[in-house]
Amino acid sequence: MKQNVSLKKQIAALTAGITRKKLAIILLGTAISSFGMYNIHQQTNITEGGVLGMILLLNHWFGISPSLLTPILDFSCYLLALKFLGGGFFKTALLSTLSFSAWFRLWEQFPPVLPNLSGQPLLAALLGGMFIGIGVGLVVRQGGSSSGDDALAMTISHLTRWRISHCYLFTDFTVLFLSLTYIPVKRIAFSLITVTISSWLIDLVQNFRLEAAGERAAS
Secondary structure: OHHHHHHHHHHHHHHOOOOHHHHHHHHHHHHHHHHHHHHHHHHHOOOOOHHHHHHHHHHHHHOOOHHHHHHHHHHHHHHHHHHHHHHHHHHHHHHHHHHHHHHHHHHHOOOOOOOOOOOOHHHHHHHHHHHHHHHHHHHHHOOOOOOHHHHHHHHHHHHHOOOHHHHHHHHHHHHHHHHOOOOOHHHHHHHHHHHHHHHHHHHHHHHOOHHHHHHHHHO
């Protein structure tokens, strides 16, 4: 009996603050972002920046599946973010990362369902940015992170008070520079479009109705 009570307390502690609505939105967000990454980014060499772009970079050069790279790189960034964002963030971020990895493993079991847009890089850049921006934005809005890139950007935002879109662009441009080792300069230009769109959408989705509510409260 005591063991059952202790187990229930442990489960309650682990799930504290994670409502069904929050869980559903995190699952939706990671499904959207991982779907876009598998069906668009990997097919077209239109990369992302930050840790997402680093995952694609390592996948290209070493053939390591993103479903394995994701938790390794993410947890490294989470350890850095833990000091500044607290344990509540870490718990939600862990859930988000495992969800993203599971979704990506699921997509890998099937051929891409979207047509290969390699011959239409502008369209690929626009769609890819939309999938990542909306998906990641939903997760970040819940206080989580679908990748170490989000944790890193949120940490930089916390320390510098920059808008999160500016933090994403800073990390994105760094990784895009490294991505020149396997992506032609012309293709990187389309990647810049992707990261700009995704960064803007993450910021928009995260703050949707929040800023307006803050202004009404202040007045």
